[in-house]
Amino acid sequence: MSSSRTSPSRATASVASILKESADRHADAVAVVVGPTETTYSELWAETRAYAGALRAKGVTEGSRVAMLVPNVTDFPRVYYAILSLGAVAVPIHALLKQHEIEYVLHDSGSAMLVCAAPLLGEGAPGAGLAGVDVVTVLAPPDLVTGFDRLEALAEAAEPIDTYVPRDPFDTATILYTSGTTGQPKGAEGSHFSLLEQTNALLLSTFKIEAGDRLLGALPLFHTFGQTCTMNVAFRAGATMVMVPKFDGDTALRVMVEQHCDIFMGVPTMYMALLDAATRTESRPSLKYAISGGAALPVAIIDRFRETFGAEIHEGYGLTETSPVATFNHVGRTPRPGTIGTAIWGVDVEVADPSVSDSIVLMPNGSIGEIVVRGHNIMNGYLNRPDDTEKAIVDGWFRTGDLATKDDDGYFTIVDRTKDMIIRNGYNVYPRQVEEVLASHPDVRMAAVFGVPHETHGQEIEAAVVLAPESTTSPDDLIAFVAEEIAAYKYPRVVHVLDALPLGPSGKVLKRELVQRFAPAHA
Numbered sequence: 239m240s241s242s243r244t245s246p247s248r249a250t251a252s253v254a255s256i257l258k259e260s261a262d263r264h265a266d267a268v269a270v271v272v273g274p275t276e277t278t279y280s281e282l283w284a285e286t287r288a289y290a291g292a293l294r295a296k297g298v299t300e301g302s303r304v305a306m307l308v309p310n311v312t313d314f315p316r317v318y319y320a321i322l323s324l325g326a327v328a329v330p331i332h333a334l335l336k337q338h339e340i341e342y343v344l345h346d347s348g349s350a351m352l353v354c355a356a357p358l359l360g361e362g363a364p365g366a367g368l369a370g371v372d373v374v375t376v377l378a379p380p381d382l383v384t385g386f387d388r389l390e391a392l393a394e395a396a397e398p399i400d401t402y403v404p405r406d407p408f409d410t411a412t413i414l415y416t417s418g419t420t421g422q423p424k425g426a427e428g429s430h431f432s433l434l435e436q437t438n439a440l441l442l443s444t445f446k447i448e449a450g451d452r453l454l455g456a457l458p459l460f461h462t463f464g465q466t467c468t469m470n471v472a473f474r475a476g477a478t479m480v481m482v483p484k485f486d487g488d489t490a491l492r493v494m495v496e497q498h499c500d501i502f503m504g505v506p507t508m509y510m511a512l513l514d515a516a517t518r519t520e521s522r523p524s525l526k527y528a529i530s531g532g533a534a535l536p537v538a539i540i541d542r543f544r545e546t547f548g549a550e551i552h553e554g555y556g557l558t559e560t561s562p563v564a565t566f567n568h569v570g571r572t573p574r575p576g577t578i579g580t581a582i583w584g585v586d587v588e589v590a591d592p593s594v595s596d597s598i599v600l601m602p603n604g605s606i607g608e609i610v611v612r613g614h615n616i617m618n619g620y621l622n623r624p625d626d627t628e629k630a631i632v633d634g635w636f637r638t639g640d641l642a643t644k645d646d647d648g649y650f651t652i653v654d655r656t657k658d659m660i661i662r663n664g665y666n667v668y669p670r671q672v673e674e675v676l677a678s679h680p681d682v683r684m685a686a687v688f689g690v691p692h693e694t695h696g697q698e699i700e701a702a703v704v705l706a707p708e709s710t711t712s713p714d715d716l717i718a719f720v721a722e723e724i725a726a727y728k729y730p731r732v733v734h735v736l737d738a739l740p741l742g743p744s745g746k747v748l749k750r751e752l753v754q755r756f757a758p759a760h761a
Contacts, residue, residue, distance in 0.1 A: 248406065249406075249407055250404030250405060250406065250407070251404070251405060251406075251407040251430040251431055251434055252322060252323070252325075252402045252403065252404055252405050252411075252430055253319075253322050253411045253412075253430050253433050253434060253470070254286075254319050254322040254323040254402035255402060255434075256319075256434070256437065256470055256473050256474050257279070257282065257283055257286060257315070257319045257473055258283060258323075258401060258402055259474075260279050260473050260474065260475075260476050261279040261280050261282065261283035261284075263476060264279045264449055264476035265278065265279055265280040266278055266279075266280065267279055267449065267450075267476055267478070268478045269281075269282045269315075269473060269478065269479065270282060270312045270315065270455075270478070270479050270480075270481060271478060271479070271480045271481065271497060272310075272311050272312050272481045272483070275312070277312050279473075279476070282312070282315060282316065283319075284398070285316050285393075286315070286316050286319045286320045286323065287320075287323070287398040287399050287400070287401075288393040288394075288396070288398045289316050289317060289320035289389060289393050290320040290321075290323045290324050290398070290399045291393065291396035291397050291398040291399050292374075292389055292392035292393040292395075292396040293320055293321065293324060293326075293351075293353075293374075293389075294324055294396070294399065295392065295395075295396045295397075296351065296372070296374065296387075296392065297350070297351075298321070298324050298326050298350070298351065299324065299325070299326065300324065300325035300326065300403055300405075301325065301326065301327070301409075302324070302326040302327065302350050302351075303326065303327045303329055303347050303348050303349045303350060303413065304321045304326050304327070304328060304329065304349060304350065304351050304352075304353065305329040305330075305331055305343065305344055305347065305349040305351070305352045305353070305371070306318065306321070306328060306329065306330050306331065306352070306353045306354075306460075307331045307333060307335075307340070307352060307353070307354040307355060307358050307362045308330075308333075308353065308354075308355045308358075308376060308377075308459075308460075309333050309355060309357070309358070309483050309484070310455060310456075310458060310459055310464075310481045310482060310483045310484075311355075311377070311481065311483055312481070313355065313376045313377060314459045314460075314469075315459075315469060315473070316376075317353050317376065317389070318330070318459075318465075318469075321353075322402065322411060323399060323401075323402040323403065324399070324402075324403055325402075325403035325404075325405050325409075327410050327411065327412065327413060328411065328412045328413075329343065329347045329349050329412070329413045329414075329425075330412070330414065330459070330460035330461075330465065331343050331352075331362075331415075331460060332415075332458070332460055332461075333358060333458065333460060335361065335365075336361050336365075337361045337362075337364040337365040337368065338365070338368070339365070340352075340361060340362060340364075340365025340366070340369075341365045341366075341368040341369045342422065342423070343415055343423070343425075344365065344366060344369035344371045345369050346415075346422075346423075346425060346621065346622070347413050347425055347621065349369075349371055350371065350372070351371060351372045351373070351374060352365075352366045352371050352372070352373050352374070353373075353374050353375075353376060353389060354366070354373055354374070354375055354376075354386075355375070355376055355377045356375050356376070356377045356378035356379075356382065356384060357377065359373075359375065359384060359386075363386070373386045374386060374387050374388075374389050374392070375387070375388050375389065376388070376389045376390065378390075405430050406430075407429065407430055407431035407434075408429045408430070408431055408618065409429060409430055410427040410428065410429060410618055411428055411429060411430045411433055412427075412428045412433065412465075413425040413426070413427055413428075413621055414426050414428065414461075414462055414465075414558050416558055416559075424620040424621070424623055424626060425620060425621035425622075425623075426558045426559045426617045426619075426620060426621075427617055427618040427619055427620070427621055428462075428561055428617055428618070429617075429618050431614065432561045432614060432615050432616065432617065432618075433466060433470065433561055435584070435614040435615065436466055436470075436561040436562075436563065436614070436615050437466060437470045437471055437474050438474070439563075439582050439583045439584055439585075439614075439615075440466075440467065440471050440563060440582070441471055441474055441475055442583070443568070443582070443583045444554075444563065444566050444568055444569070444582050444583070445467075445471060445529065445566075445569050446526075446527075446569040446570060447471055447472065447475045447477050447501065448475055448476075448477065449475055449476035449477060450476075450477065450478075451472075451475065451477040451478070451500055451501055451526075452477065452478045452480055452497060452498055452499045452500055452501070453468055453472050453477055453478070453479050453480065453499065453501045453502075453503065454480050454482065454490060454493065454494050454497075454499045454501070454502050454503070455468050455469065455472075455479040455480060455481040455482065456481075456482045456485045456490050456502075456503075456504060456508060457503055457504065457505070457508075457745075461558075462556075462557075462558045462561065462562040463503070463505070463531055463532055463556075463562055464503075466561060466562060466563075467503055467529070467531070467562070467563065468503050480493060480494075480497045480499055485508060485511075486511065486515075487508075487511030487512050487513075487514050487515035488515045488518065488519075490508070490511070490512060490515070491512055491515045491516065491519065491521065491523070492519075492521070494523035494525075495521045495522065495523050498523070498524070499523050499525070500523070500524060500525055500526045501525065501526055501527065501528070501529070502523075502525060502528040502529070502549075503528070503529040503530075503531075504528070504529075504530060504745075505530065505531065505532035505533060505745030505746070506530060506532070506533050506534070506535045506536070506539065506745070507684065507739075507741060507745045507747075508745060509528075509530060509535065509539055509543055509551070510539060510683055510684050512543070512547075513539070513542055513543060513546060513683075514683060514706075516546050516547070522546075522547055522548070523547070525547055525548070525549035526549065527549055527550050527551070527552055527569055528543065528547075528549055528550070528551045528552070529551070529552050529553075529554065530551050530552070530553045530554070531553070531554045531555065531556060531562070531563070532745050532746060533745070533746045533747070534578075534652050534670050534673075535551065535553050536673060536674050536677035536678070536685075537575045537576045537674060537677075537678075538674070538677045538678040539677060540553075540575045541575070550572075550573055551573070551575075552566065552567040552568070552569055552573045552579070553566075553567050553573065553575075553577070553578055553579065554566035554567065554578055554579055555578035555579070555609075555640075555650065555652065556615075557636075557638060558617075559616065559617045559630065559636055559638075560585075560611050560615045560616060560617070560636060560638075561615040561616070561617070562615075563582055563615070564581065564582065564585055564587050564609075564611045564615065564638075565578045565579045565580055565581050565582065565587055565650050566578070566579040566580070566582055567579035567580075568580070568582075574649055576651060577649045577650060577651050578642070578649075578650050578651070578652055579649060579650070580647075580648040580649055580650070581648065582615075584613050584614050585611060585612070585613030585614065585615055586611070586612045586613055586635075587609060587610070587611050587644075587650065588600050588601075588609075588610055588635075588644065589601050589603075589605060589606075589607035589608065589609060589610070589642060589643065589644050589650075590607050590608050590609075590610045590635070590637070591607055591608070592607060592608040592641070592656055595629070595632075596632065597632060597633060598610055598632055598633045598635045598637075603643075603644050603645060603646050604643060604644075604645065605643065606641055606642070606643055606653055607641065607642070607643075608637060608638065608639065608640065608641060608642075608656065609638040609640045609641070609642050609650065610635040610636065610637055610638065611635065611636045611638065612634050612635045612636065616631065616636050617636075619631070639655060639656050639657065640652060640654070640655055640656070641653040641654050641655070641656055641659070641668070652670060653668050653670065653671075654668040654669055654670045658688070658749060660687075660688070660689030660697050660699055661689075661696055661697055662689070662692075662695050662696060662697050662698065662699060662727055663695050663696065663727060664696070665727045665728075667689070667699060667727065667728050669686075669687035669688060669689075669749075670687075671724065671728065672687040672699070672701065672720060672724065672728060672729065672730060673685050673686065673687050673701075675719075675720045675723045675724060676701060676703060676716065676719075676720060679711070679716065679719055680706075681705050681706050681709035681711040682703050682704075682705060682706075682711075682716070683703075683704045683705060683706055684703065684704040684739050684747075685701060685702070685703045685704075686701065686702050686703075686739055686747040686749055686752060687699065687700070687701045687730060688700060688701075688702075688749045688752050688753050689753070690753060690756055690757040691757055698731055698732070699728065699729065699730045699731060700730050700731065700732040700733070700734065700752075700756060701716070701720075701730040701732070701733045701734070702733075702734045702735075702736050702739060702752050702756075703716065703733060703734070703735055703736070704735075704736055704737065704738060704739060705735055713732070713733035713734070713735060716730075716733045717729065717730060717731070717732075717733055732756075734752075734756065739752075740752065
């Protein structure tokens with residue numbers, strides 16, 4: 239899907255135009271801030287063109303697949319847009335993967351090269367070696383001998399490109415790997431059209447971001463949320479992205495105050511960390527609003543955030559395969575806490591019968607069903623997996639695997655993932671409902687509810703929580719608290735108090751790890 243199909247008689251497009259056009263329109267505006275270093279749009283585009291010239295000299299051309307293992311620093315957009323400027327395909331890799339996981343992504347994507355940040359060579363270099371892929375480094379000091387070419391030095395010696403290579407709108411621009419909750423991760427191919435149209439739709443009628451706004455870039459840029467919603471949208475608007483290379487609540491709060499950030503985007507775990515950090519300082523940023531996605535955000539957290547920071551959280555919903563946003567509590571309208579909003583411009587979102595796999599059977603409003611999406615934001619497909627693509631995209635609709643209801647105003651409320659639903663004594667239990675109750679307890683900082691095998695009940699309900707440091711609340715206290723609020727078949731029979739919950743690349747709680755950890759006692 240990533241080969242060029244352009245011709246003089248057809249339309250062209252490139253995600254690289256996002257940076258190029260803003261460099262023309264906002265040349266002296268600051269595009270990126272990392273620590274004390276500021277980079278303007280004109281500087282970023284010039285550095286990107288130089289990187290592209292270096293990659294071209296190394297053999298990267300139209301349709302090449304180039305992997306990148308780079309953290310949240312200025313080199314991420316430099317490398318990302320350099321790859322796209324050449325008409326090549328960017329394959330961002332999660333910065334915490336181990337060598338065999340990196341080898342898998344490189345093999346599966348057919349990447350010809352890995353651009354790896356020097357601090358990540360410990361896993362990146364062996365992974366590339368196993369895959370037989372060439373490595374070029376960034377962020378390596380000149381006096382550090384790595385055994386690999388430094389992209390910065392190559393850029394100084396190479397001829398910069400003049401501008402980006404035009405592509406067919408439906409050529410693949412990025413290959414982003416899903417988290418692999420079942421089986422091996424799959425590479426979702428995002429087209430130039432879907433990524434550009436997503437960016438424009440978010441900027442025009444979903445978010446409210448303008449030149450001069452300052453966004454905290456704490457979301458990992460290798461993930462679709464940070465890459466599209468923060469980086470591409472900010473750059474398209476001519477706004478400033480203030481980056482935090484490694485997120486923690488105290489650092490993020492301090493940087494937002496020091497850098498006068500007025501918009502925050504994060505996943506639920508980030509909001510919980512910010513609220514925790516706010517208990518240790520009275521400093522607050524002047525936020526216009528905040529955006530949440532990646533997983534359901536408990537209403538109790540939304541309320542606490544409003545009280546603490548004086549800003550509303552606008553929650554949305556999407557997946558890697560939908561570029562990513564499908565629904566959102568649009569900025570400019572009063573958000574409805576507990577919902578994921580309405581469909582974004584140009585995208586259809588409905589609820590379908592999850593028991594029918596070979597066609598889409600839409601269900602009436604108010605029914606619990608599977609969220610299905612169609613529109614300009616749908617991926618080209620899963621790389622080299624036509625069977626998986628056929629199962630996922632049916633009658634033009636992408637099947638998300640998430641359960642929700644839709645009301646008569648078009649607002650969706652997530653119920654849960656189909657695979658996370660617990661069946662206890664034949665009754666359906668949706669973990670999110672139980673998590674909402676746990677999150678309302680004043681001592682609970684994070685909570686995850688999951689099912690474990692049980693001889694008598696089929697599955698038993700358990701929970702894992704992270705408590706406030708000073709808390710004296712016991713697991714039995716929490717069980718009794720939840721049992722007072724919901725039906726007897728729904729409350730957790732066991733609560734595990736942990737120092738931290740296992741998190742995936744996008745900040746989602748990895749419930750499968752909790753199941754693996756606590757299920758043996760019930761086997």
